[in-house]
Amino acid sequence: MTKPDAVIVGAGIAGLSCAVRLAEAGLAVSVFEASEVPGGRARSWSDPVMGDSVDIGPHILLNKYANMCALLERLGTADQVLWQTEELLTVFDRGRSMHFKVGGLPAPLHFVRNLPRILPSVPLHHLLSNTRLAWQTLRSTGPELMKLDAITGREHLRRCGVSDFFIDWFWAAAAMAVLAVPVERCSAASLMRLLGQALGHNDIAFGMPKVGLSDLYAWPAIEFIRRHGGDVRLGSGVTGFLRGQGRVTGIRLGDGTEVEAPAVVLAVPPTAIAPLLPADHALARTARLFQPSPYISCYLWFDRPITDARFWARPWCPEGYNTDFYNLSNIRPATRGGALIASNIIWSGRVEALSDEAIIEATRREITDFAPQAQHAQLLSASVHRIPMAIPAAFPGTETARPQTAVEQGLWLAGDWVDTALPYCMESATRAGALAAEGVLAERGLYRRLALPPPRPGGLGRWLRSGQEGEDF
Ligand SMILES: Cc1cc2nc3c(=O)[nH]c(=O)nc-3n(C[C@H](O)[C@H](O)[C@H](O)COP(=O)(O)OP(=O)(O)OC[C@H]3O[C@@H](n4cnc5c(N)ncnc54)[C@H](O)[C@@H]3O)c2cc1C
Numbered sequence: 001m002t003k004p005d006a007v008i009v010g011a012g013i014a015g016l017s018c019a020v021r022l023a024e025a026g027l028a029v030s031v032f033e034a035s036e037v038p039g040g041r042a043r044s045w046s047d048p049v050m051g052d053s054v055d056i057g058p059h060i061l062l063n064k065y066a067n068m069c070a071l072l073e074r075l076g077t078a079d080q081v082l083w084q085t086e087e088l089l090t091v092f093d094r095g096r097s098m099h100f101k102v103g104g105l106p107a108p109l110h111f112v113r114n115l116p117r118i119l120p121s122v123p124l125h126h127l128l129s130n131t132r133l134a135w136q137t138l139r140s141t142g143p144e145l146m147k148l149d150a151i152t153g154r155e156h157l158r159r160c161g162v163s164d165f166f167i168d169w170f171w172a173a174a175a176m177a178v179l180a181v182p183v184e185r186c187s188a189a190s191l192m193r194l195l196g197q198a199l200g201h202n203d204i205a206f207g208m209p210k211v212g213l214s215d216l217y218a219w220p221a222i223e224f225i226r227r228h229g230g231d232v233r234l235g236s237g238v239t240g241f242l243r244g245q246g247r248v249t250g251i252r253l254g255d256g257t258e259v260e261a262p263a264v265v266l267a268v269p270p271t272a273i274a275p276l277l278p279a280d281h282a283l284a285r286t287a288r289l290f291q292p293s294p295y296i297s298c299y300l301w302f303d304r305p306i307t308d309a310r311f312w313a314r315p316w317c318p319e320g321y322n323t324d325f326y327n328l329s330n331i332r333p334a335t336r337g338g339a340l341i342a343s344n345i346i347w348s349g350r351v352e353a354l355s356d357e358a359i360i361e362a363t364r365r366e367i368t369d370f371a372p373q374a375q376h377a378q379l380l381s382a383s384v385h386r387i388p389m390a391i392p393a394a395f396p397g398t399e400t401a402r403p404q405t406a407v408e409q410g411l412w413l414a415g416d417w418v419d420t421a422l423p424y425c426m427e428s429a430t431r432a433g434a435l436a437a438e439g440v441l442a443e444r445g446l447y448r449r450l451a452l453p454p455p456r457p458g459g460l461g462r463w464l465r466s467g468q469e470g471e472d473f
Contacts, residue, residue, distance in 0.1 A: 004030040004231070006263040006440050007251050009238045009276075012040025013426050014414040015267030016221035017071055017433025018440075021450050023228035024074075025441055030259065031225065032251065034237035037214065038222060041269070041390060042426055044212025049381045050301055052335050053212035056385055057297030058326040058342040060311070061207040064197075065427035066452040067434055068217075075220040081207040082310075082331055088204060090312040092370045093121055097312070102204050107459030108134065110202035126166040133160035137195045138460060142421065145196065149189035149399040156188035169315065176316040176323060178423055179394040180293035180346050190394040190423065200457020208311065208331045240276060247409030263440040266407070267414040267433065271389055283413065289401050290417055292389030296348040298322065298363045299385075302339040303378040305329065307371035314366065321345050321362045325370070338380065341367055346390070356384040391424035392417050405436045412436040421454045 006022050008015045011033035019029045037043050044055040061068060061081055072078040091098045098117045102110055118127065137145075148156055153175050157167050167183060171191070175183040179190050198204075209216045222232045242250035242258055250260035266276070270290035277284040310330045316323050322343035329339045343363055345351060351359065360382040368374040392398065402419035405412050416424040418432035434451035441448055 002028070004028045004259070004261045005444075006030075006265060007032065007259055007261040008265045008267055008414075009251060010034075010040065010267035010272075010415075011038040011218065011222070011232060011234070012267060012269075012415070012429060013042050013068070013071075013217060014416065014418075014429035014433040014436075015040075015265065016218060016225075017067070017430040018265050018267060018414050018437045019225050019230060019232075019433075020071065020074065020221050021434055021437035022440060023225045023230040025437070025446065025448070027440070027444075029225060029230040030261070031222075031230070031232040032236045032238050032253065032259075033232070033234050036235045038232070038234060039214040039218035041387070042213045042429075043218060044214045047299065047381075047383060049383070050336070050340075052301075052328075052340060053215065053332070054299050054342070054383065054385075055209075055213045055297075057295055057344050057387060057390065058324070058328075059209065059213060059426065060324075061209070061426065063203070063205040063207065064201065064455040065207075065425075065430070066455065067430040068427050070452060071221075071430050072217060075217060075224055077211075077216055077220050080210045080216055082210050083205050083207045084311065085205050088206065090309060091315065092312050093315050095369075096121070097370070102202055105202065107202040107457070108138065108199035109460075122166065122169055126163045126169070129161055129163040129166055131161075133157065133162055134195070134199060136160060137192050138199055140192070140196065142193075145192050146189050146400055148192055149187050150396055151188045152396055153183040153186045153188050153191040156192065157183070168317075172317075173313075173315040173323070176346050177313070180295070180391050180424075181393045181395065182347065185396075186394050187396045187399045189399040193399075193421075194423065196457055197455065200459055201455065202459065206311065208326065210332050211334070238276065241411070248411040262410065263412065263443065264410060265412045265414055265433075265436045265440065267436070269389060269415060270392055270417050283403060283407050286401055286403050289398060290392040291395065293346070293391055293393040294348045294352070295387045295390035296345040296351065296359060297385040297387065298343050298345070298359060299383045300341045300343075300360065300363060300367065301380040301382065302341070302374060303380050304338050304373070306339045306341070306367070306373040306377055309371070312370055314370075316346070318350070320366070321351060321359070322366050325367065339374075339377070341374075343367070348386075352386070356382075359384050394424070405432065405439050412439050 005027040008019045008031045047054045088100045172183045175186045237254045240252045270287035273287035326342045414432040414436040416429040420428045420431045422428040
């Protein structure tokens with residue numbers, strides 16, 4: 001192998017985002033991925049029984065994912081996302097479907113149009129208990145919100161006067177859906193940054209991939225990298241780094257092969273850092289702070305259509321299982337007849353001991369609650385994906401501990417857990433990959449802006465914050 005200009009460790013979305021940008025800039029890149037399938041925690045494969053493309057677990061995009069949308073444009077797959085623009089979300093709560101919409105009034109008043117949908121479930125005084133919280137968050141800058149990283153979401157919500165009823169009805173579900181931890185265990189900083197974003201945008205839309213995730217970006221990225229002269233090796237785990245003259249000079253593979261390169265980008269999750277670095281390395285110490293939040297994703301094939309809905313959610317409660325459901329038969333044209341319903345059990349440690357059969361039975365019950373036709377349908381097949389880490393758990397202290405991309409001479413970091421000012425998600429990973437590529441190029445004297453900034457909340461909040469010191473969040 002000729003000596004590459006840059007080695008990327010990991011072919012998840014962060015590593016591939018970085019490699020695409022570096023290859024496009026003319027660098028000879030080599031990507032090494034431990035698994036035989038690219039895409040990491042956002043990958044897909046063909047189900048061995050039914051043959052349909054299934055993801056590790058269903059994923060959604062936001063129209064605010066500027067870096068990921070730009071990557072898909074570059075790869076020619078941007079049209080493979082189905083954007084749900086007519087309504088934001090259907091929430092199925094105690095036998096009632098609530099259809100939430102955005103748009104209309106300027107942010108944050110866009111929420112007002114949903115009041116008639118919410119009030120039958122939530123008495124007005126509980127809703128109004130959020131007033132101080134919303135006002136305070138609208139006025140806060142990013143650095144002010146980060147000061148909340150020491151306390152939990154529930155603690156902060158209570159201090160701001162939010163009623164326990166509303167915390168359990170709404171905030172518990174929001175913390176679980178986006179941060180993948182219970183509201184009593186999540187960082188208030190992470191949670192309030194979400195609120196700031198939600199209050200600042202009246203045009204949010206969800207997008208659902210029309211193809212498996214690996215086909216959406218991973219295989220197209222590999223093709224792009226190879227077309228630009230790069231090299232991607234699957235089934236090639238990296239076991240350590242080469243060092244010399246006070247810098248990282250390359251990597252060592254599991255079979256002992258050494259690959260020298262002036263730049264190495266480590267695009268692996270925090271849980272994969274420990275075997276690669278000495279225990280006292282600053283990055284290894286930081287990585288240990290990030291604990292995994294596990295998921296279980298379920299795929300159920302029915303012999304007939306059971307609902308017209310594409311996507312619905314259930315509010316989180318400790319006794320429930322799945323929170324978000326995707327009718328892939330109405331999203332992916334290639335899915336065969338009947339209905340293929342995918343769903344996620346977030347923070348799944350509480351049901352990990354159950355058998356696959358018990359999980360499938362509970363999931364079918366929850367699907368039937370929303371789509372009663374499922375009761376009469378025959379279950380053709382089902383698969384249960386147990387995922388030890390979907391994202392790092394957003395515990396207090398983790399938001400301010402998120403590392404930068406520059407680690408040490410010759411070594412950069414990418415991944416959803418890098419300090420991108422975004423929650424742990426595909427957009428954070430894509431942005432981190434672009435930031436790492438900027439660092440690698442800068443060291444070669446090539447100064448380029450590749451990473452797009454996080455979405456800037458607008459509306460009333462921006463006006464209230466104008467003139468204050470500190471950035472937006
Ligand atoms: C079920 C589920 C649902 C999700 N839902 C959403 C969603 O709706 N929206 C959203 O935006 N995000 C969602 N996420 C999160 C999203 O998938 C992740 O944030 C993102 O994929 C992380 O990408 P990454 O590149 O940082 O890390 P990874 O995807 O973890 O990539 C790291 C890669 O490095 C490889 N690797 C590790 N160690 C080595 C080594 N030593 N040598 C070589 N290779 C190595 C791994 O095999 C992996 O391929 C979800 C995740 C899961 C699992």
